[in-house]
Amino acid sequence: MFFPGQSLASAYQRYVLTGPVGQKIFVFATPGSPGLDLILRDAFGNGTVPYLILRIPSPFPGAVEPSSGTTSRPLLPPAPRPVPEPGPLPRPEPQPSPQPPSGQKDGPQTGAERDVALTAEEKLMIELVNKERVKAGLKPLSVDLRLVELARKKSQDMIANGYFGHNSPTYGSPFDMMKKAGIEYHTAGENLAGAATVERAHEALMASEGHRRNILNPTFTHIGVGVVKGGPYGMMFTQMFIGL
Secondary structure (H helix, E strand, C coil): CCCCCCCHHHCCEEEEEECCCCCEEEEEECCCHHHHHHHHHHHHCCCCCCCCCCCCCCCCCCCCCCCCCCCCCCCCCCCCCCCCCCCCCCECCCCCCCCCCCCCCCCCCCCCCCCCCCCHHHHHHHHHHHHHHHHCCCCCCEECHHHHHHHHHHHHHHHHHCCCCCCECCCECHHHHHHHCCCCCCEEEEEEEEECCHHHHHHHHHHCHHHHHHHCCCCCCEEEEEEEECCCCCEEEEEEEEEC
16 A cells, blocks of 8 residues: 555555454555554554554564674584494404515414314304305315414403404404414404304305405415304404415
8 A cells, every 4th residue: 555655665555354243453564664654644544443563573674683703593413313233243354464474384283283172153153164265166264273262362352341343452453463473474364243143243244345355365274263252242253364
């Protein structure tokens, strides 16, 4: 609605509604404060409107809030995304590390000359590893009982110290363990897993490209497996490989 001589900026809209008991309700809308004068003039000019209810948005349309480069409004951090609990998956293994031969005189002790008997779980894991190698056209690995001892120590150390990784706070890296034990090799590697059964641990290792590569590494000739009950998954598994 316009009054003579008013600009568009001073215009407003008026709506006439019927109330619940038959009374007339006038609704006025204006884009800015100039139109408010027109509303008041129109509403009260004839003396027929008993009262007026105003609703002015805050901030008023077109108003600019002061800015100092910061804001006083709290910024809510994004809601954290749920992180799945780790399953019985193996840890990444060190890549085979070449070692120069130093004239090892005695070969690995792979028989009864060392008083180390494999447990049923260790035997089963070695059988599963060698089945995979034979299936891939590779030679089965021989058991090195020195590696078995080291692998058991590593599994027990992870349970006792509450960690799961290749670097032990007690023994260092698997290659440090082999060196301290006097085990010489051209290549070496280690696989770790935690699971409730040997079969589940083996499946997890074979499902991981890096761990499967260790199991099927054609340069490896000997293996030691240490299975110790305990830890968050039920059993801790360590596989140590060397190639002579």
